[in-house]
Amino acid sequence: MPAEPASIALGAREVATLLQARTMPPAVLVGHSMGCRVVLDAALRTPDHVAAIVLLDGSRFPRQSDHAFESRFAAGEYPDLVRSMFAQMFTAYSDPKTIEAVVRRALDLPEQVGKAFILSMVRYDVDMLATALERVNKPLLVLQTTFINDQRERTSLAAGQITSYLQFVRAKVPAAHIEALPGLGHFPQIEAPAKINCVLASFIATLK
Numbered sequence: 001m002p003a004e005p006a007s008i009a010l011g012a013r014e015v016a017t018l019l020q021a022r023t024m025p026p027a028v029l030v031g032h033s034m035g036c037r038v039v040l041d042a043a044l045r046t047p048d049h050v051a052a053i054v055l056l057d058g059s060r061f062p063r064q065s066d067h068a069f070e071s072r073f074a075a076g077e078y079p080d081l082v083r084s085m086f087a088q089m090f091t092a093y094s095d096p097k098t099i100e101a102v103v104r105r106a107l108d109l110p111e112q113v114g115k116a117f118i119l120s121m122v123r124y125d126v127d128m129l130a131t132a133l134e135r136v137n138k139p140l141l142v143l144q145t146t147f148i149n150d151q152r153e154r155t156s157l158a159a160g161q162i163t164s165y166l167q168f169v170r171a172k173v174p175a176a177h178i179e180a181l182p183g184l185g186h187f188p189q190i191e192a193p194a195k196i197n198c199v200l201a202s203f204i205a206t207l208k
Contacts, residue, residue: 006113007120008034012041019049026051028204032189033057034117037124040132052139052207054200057146057186060129060165061122069122073115082106082114088154089146089186098190133172140176141203142169143196145184157182177203 004010015038019027028051031039036058043050072081086103106114146154147163157163159182166178179199181188189196 005120006116008037008041008117008124009120011035011038012045015039015042016045016049019046028052028054028200028207030054030056030200031058033059033186034121037121037129037132040129040136041124043138044132044135047137050138052141052203053136054141054143054203055169056143056196057188058142058144058165058169059125059148060168061125063126065122065125066119069115069118078111078115079107085154091156091183091185091191094185094191098187102187102190130168130172133169136173139203139207140173141199142166142176142178143181143188143199144178145181145188146186154186156184 015029019042026049029039029043031037031054033056036055039053039055043053069081072078083103086099086106089102090099144157144163144166146156147161147165148154157180159180161180161182166180169176170178181192181195181199184191
């Protein structure tokens with residue numbers, strides 16, 4: 001258990017500390033989902049140790065989301081919330097064993113840690129995400145496979161689809177390279193690892 005409440009800032013400090021402690025060239029930080037916030041924050045904390053940033057299927061929670069989560073937590077709905085969130089992260093083609101393993105792993109996380117991370121994530125989106133993106137001065141690759149619709153349900157992107165999140169990122173980082181990968185779930189690194197690795201390799205090859 002962490003000595004302080006779990007948060008985006010805590011994760012970012014740990015990543016930044018690791019980068020500073022290692023003798024190696026600047027790293028390409030790849031963040032997935034909640035981890036998109038962590039790598040953004042880490043890159044701002046130790047820019048000399050970062051060559052580029054990759055955001056893999058990130059999102060942006062609207063204002064008041066923390067209050068909605070707090071209400072569900074207070075009602076004892078945390079386990080059901082986790083199950084429903086993760087159930088939306090896969091497609092009809094996903095391996096049922098993989099889905100079961102991921103949900104089980106999420107529920108094995110101590111509840112107080114999971115709650116703290118969720119609240120930290122949504123508050124980061126409201127208070128810090130826009131500023132963090134505006135301060136990005138490294139090459140940025142955004143790989144997107146899903147989006148959150150108006151009913152707050154996660155679904156796969158269609159070919160050529162542009163979402164409000166991608167428009168938001170583009171507005172904050174005009175030079176970002178944005179690539180949508182349709183037909184995949186929220187875990188493309190599990191469902192289509194060869195495709196993801198190919199895109200990452202191509203991006204890294206462009207770095208000076």
